[in-house]
Every structure is written in structure tokens, then in C-alpha cells.
Amino acid sequence: MRADHQLRAFEQILSSYDGSLPLHRFLPAYFKQHKQMGSSDRRWATRHIYSFFRLGKALPELPPEERLSIADFLCHTTLSQVVEKNLPDWVKYIASSFEEKLSLVKAKYPHFDLKAVYLFHTGLSASIDKDAFFASFFKQPDLFIRVAAADAKAIIAKLENENIAVKAISDTALALPNGTKLETILKEGSYEVQDLSSQYTGKYFKPNKWDKWWDCCAASGGKTLLLHSLEPVIELLVSDLRESVLLNLDERFRLAGIKKYHKKEMDLLQNNDQILHHYAFDGIILDAPCTGSGTWGRTPEMLTFFEERKINQFVTIQKGIAQNVVKYLKPGQPLVYITCSAFAQENEEVVQHMVDTLPLELEKMELIKGYKNNADTMFVARLIKKSRD
Secondary structure (H helix, E strand, O other), rough: OHHHHHHHHHHHHHHHHHOOOOOOHHHHHHHHOOOOOHHHHHHHHHHHHHHHHHHOOOOOOHHHHHHHHHHHHOOOOOOHHHHHOOOHHHHHHHOOOHHHHHHHHHHHOOOOOOHOOOOOHHHHHOOOOHHHHHHHOOOOEEEEOOHHHHHHHHHHHHHHHHHOOOOOOOOOEEEEEOOOOOOOOOOOOOEEOHHHHHHHHHOOOOOOOOOEEEEOOOOOOOOHHHHHHOOOOOOOOEHHHHHHHHHHHHHHHHHHHOOEEEEEEEEOOOOOOHHHOOOOOOOEEEEOOOOOOOOOOOOOOOHHHOHHHHHHHHHHHHHHHHHHHHHEEEEOOEEEEEEEEOOOOOHHHHHHHHHHOOEEEEEEEEEEOOHHHOOOOOEEEEEOOOOOO
């Protein structure tokens, strides 16, 4: 029976996976080692393992096969043979709304608790609609790209010509089905893959011509590219702890046509006066290392494997970096603090710490509720350095 074959593949992957690698990196390596799995086997195995982890830690007393069946039913509107085998009475409801499906699950399993999907719910930022947030984890977020406003119409036409569903969210933001392969359709450099909420953070930058800006935790440069799209005539410094990601940044900048920028490999938890003593910036972007708890819809395995102790570890890093970079900011100029976290400890509480301990005053902050747009949930704050007395 096909369902039994698929379940064996799922169980083998589940027993091999320990959470030390993201699923999107683990699965290709696993499939490479198990070449006997055909394309259909790989596709169903990927669907099943992702569905399973989207259930988080709900219904832990049930065996994995039953949990998978419930999760796959909640996550998809197309029928799997696993659901057909184990939950035959629900087959006719496969295309129903998530709310209707949830009612069926709660009726059959009275102990089901949506909060158990996201076990660390007590630490969420206060403005989050928890029920909507928890429900969002049963659906893969969209793929978002940022394009030049002048090119948007032509890019939409090209995508539609390839029968790709595309939705214009704004003049520059397009939403596509997750997993869409763009490399063979769109020209390199004509678009940037960037989550909708990440694009939204650019509203807090407000750069001016000839400004000097520092993206201090630049990674592969997404926020710098966004900044440059808002104001190309600025001087840029990008830095990161890891040389490897800065090399990736070089390639992205090349494709975007950015040629003039400074780049430095730095540990921002150390004193960097020797490197930065002559710098004074008109703006600093601190896209801080964080738990990523607003992005677990893309990495649902974190709902199972994340360890709560890591929140405090990231908070310590965030506070340390803020303290070490603010001295290079000119008075009256902005520090833009960003996380892809949904936890108040990393968001509002870190901002309050900065206001209490550093020469900064809060201009505006916002929890970006990505779950309303099938996107990531993020946090952004704009703080202004106080003028010297």
C-alpha cells in the first residue's frame, strides 16, 4: 500500500533527524544518501516531515503516525494517502477552512491545545494576536521579492506568462507561491528575495543624500540593499562577524550594481575602536542576531527543537552590540533596531534597556505582524541619539 511506503520513509527521516541542522539543509543531504528515493518519494517525504513539525508539541501523547495524519490534514487542502488511511471520515473536509478543520480536531481530540504548537507563547510581544499567530504555523509563508517600481509591471507579466501566481502587495513587493524557481525566469539583479516584513522595515530608515550609514550585522546584505534602493547616493559600511557571509554579500551587491562600499569583518561584542575610531555615522542599522522566532513558519522544526535558554543568550548579545555601536552614531541620528523575533524580551524589553542605559530616545517601534500577510513576524524600532548638552 502506497501509504505504508510513505510512512516508512517518514519514520526513517524522523528517526534520523535531531534538529542540529535546519530541515532545508538536512533533507537534501539525506536524499543524496538515499538515492533509491524517486522524485515522488522525496516530494511526499518533504511534505510529511514539514507537516509533522508544524504541529509543534501539541498532542505529544499520540504516536508519530497519528500526529502526522492530524498535522497533514490541518496543513493541506490536497489529500494525502496517510490522511486517507488514518482519518477516512475527514477526507471530505480536506478543502475546508482551517477553522473548520480545527473544530474537527478539537472534537476528536479534546486535549488538543493550539497554544502547545508554540510552546513559548507566554513570552510573545503583547500586541500579537496569539490565535492568529499560532494558526499561521500550519501554512508555509509565501515567497516575497522586491523589485524596482518601474520594472514591476513587466516582471508581473513575465511571471504570469509562466503561469506563476503572483500578487502585487505594493509598488515594489510581490508575493509568489513558496518554492517558485525564479532563476530561469527573471534576470539576475532584477529582483531581490526579501520577506514582506523585512521590506517593511525600510520605512524606518529615512536616509538622506550623502549620508554615511553602517549596517553593522549585515549578513548577506539584505537590509543594505533595501537602504540603497531608498537612497543610492550614500556612503555604506557593512560588517559582520563571519567572512563567509560577507563574500555572499559581495556577489549580491555586484548583481545589484553597488560598487562603492566599505566592508569589515568585526566582532561587535569586542572593542573595535582601532578599526572604527575615525567613523561617525548618520544612521546605523542593527539587524540583531536573534532567536528567529517570528520566522518559524519557514523552519517549523524549531517549534520542537528550540531551547528556551537561548532567548537570554540572544538578549545578552543584542544589548552588548547596541552598547558597542551607538558611540559611532552622530547625535540626532537614528539607530534602527530590527529582529525577526516575536519575543518581547528581544524586542520591547531590549529597546527599553537601550533607552534606560544608552544616550538614545525612542522615536517609534512596531511589531510587524507578518501572520496577517502570510509573511514573517518581525520587530523594528527607530531610536535617536541624544544631542550632547
